[in-house]
């Protein structure tokens with residue numbers, strides 16, 4: 343029954359009534375195309391997941407303002423949701439700045455966090471009011487001095503990112519020694535340096551590295567003060583383990599504003615990809631030990647390493663396939679491999695896994711696909727990028743509206759309290775509504791009606807899913 347699922351236009355999003363989850367959108371979508379030959383891959387994202395991440399962030403890092411790294415997943419729905427709940431944005435190009443500003447985000451909430459910028463785009467930032475930007479070299483400093491003299495610069499210092507999955511300090515970042523020279527040079531050029539930043543590399547799991555980076559930041563911060571800058575600090579990619587380091591090196595009475603640029607943290611887990619099996623081959627593998635021929639399968643999917651799964655190469659991801667149809671308890675499992683659709687032997691998604699026998703037309707699901715997947719996908723060999731469908735539960739939607747109209751909650755407890763309040767309110771409302779609907783449908787055979795708990799500002803609803811933004 344699609345009747346319980348509605349769309350709210352501004353966010354490109356289906357509002358899910360009580361009892362419905364993003365998984366229902368997924369099953370529904372698969373149902374819709376079941377009789378057609380054209381079964382394209384698609385994503386379903388739960389935008390409520392992003393609100394939960396935000397709540398967790400506020401609890402774990404109360405002193406750090408998140409500036410979402412747009413490159414991670416740059417769809418309108420994601421940016422609108424984060425804009426509504428008040429995060430800042432880390433943009434690395436003119437296009438990203440345009441996207442974020444186009445959705446009504448003010449320039450103070452944007453940091454142009456790319457230390458190597460084309461002059462034309464520095465000028466664009468200047469004309470659109472974006473002042474915060476990073477640098478790590480003297481040449482960049484001179485470019486900014488000429489193209490955007492009012493810029494507020496953030497010095498990117500290198501860190502030990504040898505423990506990160508994706509290193510970044512191999513490409514960007516000034517050493518401690520170079521930092522002093524850069525700060526002095528900025529002073530000569532009369533350019534304002536407001537802080538420093540570091541990037542732990544993407545996917546860093548070593549807490550000690552964070553602590554070391556915070557203490558280095560303190561060191562450069564003091565250099566800045568010596569040189570005569572009134573520095574504010576900016577941090578990226580930090581977790582709650584560094585709170586003691588923050589308190590030690592930048593106690594809250596130091597008046598220093600701390601920001602971070604989380605990307606994958608906000609979006610990775612919200613997205614699930616559904617991909618259809620377009621082809622299959624059977625092989626026999628010689629098994630010496632048991633002197634039998636083991637049956638193996640190769641499956642070919644509609645999306646691959648040149649599409650969403652590029653993150654296997656670029657983001658060092660490990661992929662696990664789930665099945666849309668639940669296997670029977672006594673189902674036999676076979677050694678299988680999963681491939682993309684292109685004519686390239688490199689297009690391998692999973693080299694080896696054990697699966698029940700699948701058929702052409704079946705669906706495989708891949709969870710945690712929000713970060714660095716479609717953001718870098720190509721249409722190599724003519725295979726199109728997947729579509730997107732966004733959903734959010736009604737309590738989450740109400741929570742978002744509340745945050746949007748009343749700003750950041752002052753206390754995290756308030757936030758959680760209001761969250762549960764709105765959740766319970768909406769639970770009871772939708773309970774009564776379902777009851778009302780149930781009796782109505784009995785007497786009138788009506789299955790769709792407008793719920794009474796909706797605010798009057800909502801646009802009209804459609805009982806069917808509409809295609810989300812195509813990337």
Ligand SMILES: *Cc1c(COP(=O)(O)O)cnc(C)c1O
Pocket residue numbers: 411413414432455456541543544545578579603604605606607713
């Ligand atoms: C990509 C990027 C991030 C986000 O990294 P995640 O691992 O997705 O959190 C943050 N800051 C900068 C400058 C980046 O380029």
